[in-house]
Amino acid sequence: MAFGSSSCQKDLLDPVPKTLFSDQVVFDTPARIExxxxxxxxxxxxxxxxxxxYQVYGDVRANDFVNRTSNAVTALSVWNHTVTETSQNDVIxxxxxxxxxxxxxxxxxxxxxxxxxxxxxPVFAADFAAKKVPNYQGEARFLRALCYYSLLQLxxxxxxxxxxxxxxxxxxxxxxxxxxxxxxxxxxxxEVYAQILSDLDFAEQNLPLSYTAAVQSVPATTLNVTRxxxxxxxxxxxxxxxxxxxxxxxxxxxxxxxxxxAPFTAATGVPxxxxxxIAAVFAPPQETTESILSFPFTAQNTPGTQxxxxxxxxxxxxxxxxxxxxxxxxxxxxxxxWAATDARRTNFVTVVNSESFLKKYAxxxxxxxxxxxxRYAEVLLSLAEARFRTAGPTDARALALLNAVRTRSNPAGAxxxxxxxxxxxxxxxxxxxxxxxxxxxxxxxxxxLNATIPGKGTVSAVAPDxxxxxxxxxxTELATNRAMTxx
Numbered sequence: 001m002a003f004g005s006s007s008c009q010k011d012l013l014d015p016v017p018k019t020l021f022s023d024q025v026v027f028d029t030p031a032r033i034e035x036x037x038x039x040x041x042x043x044x045x046x047x048x049x050x051x052x053x054y055q056v057y058g059d060v061r062a063n064d065f066v067n068r069t070s071n072a073v074t075a076l077s078v079w080n081h082t083v084t085e086t087s088q089n090d091v092i093x094x095x096x097x098x099x100x101x102x103x104x105x106x107x108x109x110x111x112x113x114x115x116x117x118x119x120x121x122p123v124f125a126a127d128f129a130a131k132k133v134p135n136y137q138g139e140a141r142f143l144r145a146l147c148y149y150s151l152l153q154l155x156x157x158x159x160x161x162x163x164x165x166x167x168x169x170x171x172x173x174x175x176x177x178x179x180x181x182x183x184x185x186x187x188x189x190x191e192v193y194a195q196i197l198s199d200l201d202f203a204e205q206n207l208p209l210s211y212t213a214a215v216q217s218v219p220a221t222t223l224n225v226t227r228x229x230x231x232x233x234x235x236x237x238x239x240x241x242x243x244x245x246x247x248x249x250x251x252x253x254x255x256x257x258x259x260x261x262a263p264f265t266a267a268t269g270v271p272x273x274x275x276x277x278i279a280a281v282f283a284p285p286q287e288t289t290e291s292i293l294s295f296p297f298t299a300q301n302t303p304g305t306q307x308x309x310x311x312x313x314x315x316x317x318x319x320x321x322x323x324x325x326x327x328x329x330x331x332x333x334x335x336x337x338w339a340a341t342d343a344r345r346t347n348f349v350t351v352v353n354s355e356s357f358l359k360k361y362a363x364x365x366x367x368x369x370x371x372x373x374x375r376y377a378e379v380l381l382s383l384a385e386a387r388f389r390t391a392g393p394t395d396a397r398a399l400a401l402l403n404a405v406r407t408r409s410n411p412a413g414a415x416x417x418x419x420x421x422x423x424x425x426x427x428x429x430x431x432x433x434x435x436x437x438x439x440x441x442x443x444x445x446x447x448x449l450n451a452t453i454p455g456k457g458t459v460s461a462v463a464p465d466x467x468x469x470x471x472x473x474x475x476t477e478l479a480t481n482r483a484m485t486x487x
Contacts, residue, residue, distance in 0.1 A: 029123060030125075037136055037139060040105055040140060042301075045297075046101075046304070050146070050150065052309050054440055057090065057154065059437070059442050060079045061078060063330050064333075064442065065313075066328075067079045068322060073306055074089075085472040085478065095477060101143065103175070106144070106175040106176070107177070109140050112136060116129065138203040139227065141203050142232065145195075145200050146373070148195065149239070152168060152243075157470060159448070164191075165189070167485060168188050168191060170184040170185065170186055172184060182480050186484065186485060196240055200236055209268065210269050221287055222285070225294055225296075225370070226296045226370070229269060235257065235378070238379050241253060242382050242385070243447075247387075247389045248386075250385075273289050273290065274377055275288040276408070277408075278344055278408060291372065292376055293372075294371060295371040309369060309371060310363060310367050310369055313361060314361055314362065318359070324355045330456065331456070343410070344409045348360045378435075378436065380405055381431060383398075385428040387401070389421065392421055393420055393423060394417070402415060402431060415427060473486055
């Protein structure tokens with residue numbers, strides 16, 4: 001029900017509200033405000049962004065998947081590194097969707113401020129302004145931070161390249177309903193990260209600890225997976241700080257929700273924990289406490305054609321098998337550290353006519369699998385990596401965290417010790433590659449280390465100094481923002 005629109009393209013900057021209600025009344029009742037909050041999530045989880053495409057791009061850029069269909073619509077140019085500033089289906093659409101979501105958050109935040117005088121009895125509860133409004137502000141700022149972080153991973157140089165000094169993104173923080181403010185120069189990578197962290201710090205302080213009651217008939221167990229809460233903001237901060245190589249900050253944030261020793265379960269807020277079964281994490285309805293944030297879909301609210309994760313990765317008849325798993329040299333399937341008896345292999349890898357596929361997303365049409373954003377397993381592995389990097393390879397807690405994730409699926413695969421920090425960190429990176437296969441994390445891990453994107457088959461590797469390493473700025477942005485510069 002949010003009524004703003006994108007600040008990126010003039011044809012999307014329509015001041016006429018696209019809702020059933022005038023912008024003069026959308027803040028008049030609690031129900032209408034709640035509908036607007038739902039609208040913010042809808043913009044972020046659109047199929048062209050975090051509802052599917054972003055996760056696909058994050059995996060197929062590297063070498064664990066092979067393209068099978070040569071379909072230009074389904075990320076072929078992302079897979080073979082031939083995207084251009086006019087690539088509509090990926091470069092343009094993802095940028096446009098992300099900035100549309102950012103502007104929706106800005107419009108909503110501005111509306112809450114402008115309408116604060118309305119939030120009084122008898123229409124609103126006595127504590128609405130003091131409690132519920134900060135909750136909504138926290139959610140909106142969390143989603144804005146998630147959008148900016150996601151954009152940085154594709155359209156800007158890694159923080160490691162120049163300590164954040166390279167050109168980042170236009171940092172749009174104002175509610176836009178016309179084209180007057182289109183011209184905005186890029187902030188530096190460091191400046192964008194600073195805004196992301198400011199939003200997440202605010203979100204942590206103002207989001208609810210957990211959802212304990214249904215909202216619009218959605219049960220609390222579902223809300224704790226699909227709506228942001230305090231632990232969601234903390235978890236995303238661990239990812240952000242890891243991307244900035246600020247390992248002491250990763251440890252500080254992760255320690256808020258990860259106990260010093262097993263069993264690893266968050267002591268406050270939602271009791272996020274590592275589920276006993278990796279298969280159960282992805283079994284419908286995908287609502288274990290391991291899932292810190294996932295975006296939901298229904299038969300009436302789908303990711304849209306050729307955006308669905310199962311469509312890309314699962315073979316027929318569930319999906320279309322656009323991408324199979326790379327069985328050649330360098331692909332994760334050929335890595336001896338991924339045991340044949342590993343539950344992530346026995347549950348999520350299937351062979352059809354001698355081709356291997358990922359079946360982590362197992363629900364066919366109308367494709368109602370949730371799109372994962374962040375899991376507790378990632379927080380554990382991020383903390384393990386940060387501790388190895390700061391305390392060295394003999395850190396007992398880091399080893400326990402790594403083994404908690406690894407032995408959950410491979411009980412016989414526990415690491416005993418590491419001879420060097422490099423060996424320990426490499427083990428964590430490999431575990432992340434296996435654990436989050438098909439969840440969009442691989443590109444994040446490559447980029448944050450300013451490492452080479454591996455080649456596959458006839459597709460060459462892409463070194464960090466190659467212009468193809470980051471995506472081009474979309475032609476649509478360059479045409480409408482005179483202050484914009486190219487990558």
